[in-house]
Amino acid sequence: MPEFCTAERDGRLLIVTMNRPDVMNSLHPPANHELAQVFDDFAADPDLWVAIITGAGDRAFSAGNDLKFQAGGGKMSVPDSGFAGLTSRHNLVKPVIAAVNGVAMGGGFEIALATDIIVASENAVFALPEPLVGLAALAGGLHRLPRQIPLKQAMGMILTGRRVSAKEGKELGFVNEVVPQGQALDAAKRWAGEILKCSPLSIRASKESVMGGLDIANLHDAIKAPFASVSTLLKSEDLIEGPKAFAEKRAPNWKGR
Incomplete structure (x- = not known):
C-alpha cells in the first residue's frame, strides 16, 4: 500500500489523494514515485475511466x-512521468480532474495545470x-500556463511569483469552477459523473x-491527423451502442470497447 498517497476506487472513478498534510502535501521522491505507480495503474486499468487528484x-x-x-x-528525483506522476505524462487519454482544496503552489500548481479540469x-x-527561491517552474508550468490563459497574464504570474485566488483563477480561465471551502472534492465528483455519462472511448x-x-x-x-483513440472509437461496439440507445430512448450501456 502507498505510504504518501491513497487511491480509492468508486466504480469507474479513481480518487487519488496526496497524503502528506503535515507538510501541506508537498512531494518528495518517494511520494512522486508512489503517485507515478498509481497513475500507471490507472492508465492501464480498463475498468477505470476517470481520475480525480486532491490533497x-x-x-x-x-x-x-x-x-x-x-x-x-x-x-531529488522525479519519475519519467513527472511530478506526481502527471506533469510529464503526455500520453494519458483518460481524463483527470484536480480538486484543489487549498494551496496549490509551484509543483502543486503544475500538477493542477497538467489535469483536464x-x-x-x-x-x-x-x-x-x-523564482523567489532561485528555481523555475520546469515541471510544465512555464509552458502550460501560457497555453491556458493569455500570455501577458501568464507572464505576470510567472515573472513575479504572485499568488492568485480561486476567484481570479476562474476569471483568468485556468479554473473551471469555484465552490465553498470543503466542497472541492464533491464538485469534482459531480464533474466526473457528467463525464461518465459519456462514452469513455469518445x-x-x-x-x-x-x-x-x-x-x-x-x-x-489538425482535423485530418490520425489519432489512435479516434481509430479505436470508430471500430468500437460503443459506436453502435450510442445511436441504438438514443433510438430506443434508454441510457447507453457503455463497454469501453
Missing part, C-alpha cells in the same frame, strides 16, 4: 516540491513562486484529438 486536509492541495527535504540533503475551493491559492478520442491538435498549427492538418 489531504483542508489547507493544501500541494505546496509543491518538498524544499525542506531537499535542504536537508535529500536527493480544475475545481477549486474558495480558499484555494495558486502561484508559481519558484472522451479519449476527444482528449487525444484536442491535445494532439494543439501541436499542429494548420487547422486542416
Whole structure:
C-alpha cells in the first residue's frame, strides 16, 4: 500500500489523494514515485475511466516540491512521468480532474495545470513562486500556463511569483469552477459523473484529438491527423451502442470497447 498517497476506487472513478498534510502535501521522491505507480495503474486499468487528484486536509492541495527535504540533503528525483506522476505524462487519454482544496503552489500548481479540469475551493491559492527561491517552474508550468490563459497574464504570474485566488483563477480561465471551502472534492465528483455519462472511448478520442491538435498549427492538418483513440472509437461496439440507445430512448450501456 502507498505510504504518501491513497487511491480509492468508486466504480469507474479513481480518487487519488496526496497524503502528506503535515507538510501541506508537498512531494518528495518517494511520494512522486508512489503517485507515478498509481497513475500507471490507472492508465492501464480498463475498468477505470476517470481520475480525480486532491490533497489531504483542508489547507493544501500541494505546496509543491518538498524544499525542506531537499535542504536537508535529500536527493531529488522525479519519475519519467513527472511530478506526481502527471506533469510529464503526455500520453494519458483518460481524463483527470484536480480538486484543489487549498494551496496549490509551484509543483502543486503544475500538477493542477497538467489535469483536464480544475475545481477549486474558495480558499484555494495558486502561484508559481519558484523564482523567489532561485528555481523555475520546469515541471510544465512555464509552458502550460501560457497555453491556458493569455500570455501577458501568464507572464505576470510567472515573472513575479504572485499568488492568485480561486476567484481570479476562474476569471483568468485556468479554473473551471469555484465552490465553498470543503466542497472541492464533491464538485469534482459531480464533474466526473457528467463525464461518465459519456462514452469513455469518445472522451479519449476527444482528449487525444484536442491535445494532439494543439501541436499542429494548420487547422486542416489538425482535423485530418490520425489519432489512435479516434481509430479505436470508430471500430468500437460503443459506436453502435450510442445511436441504438438514443433510438430506443434508454441510457447507453457503455463497454469501453
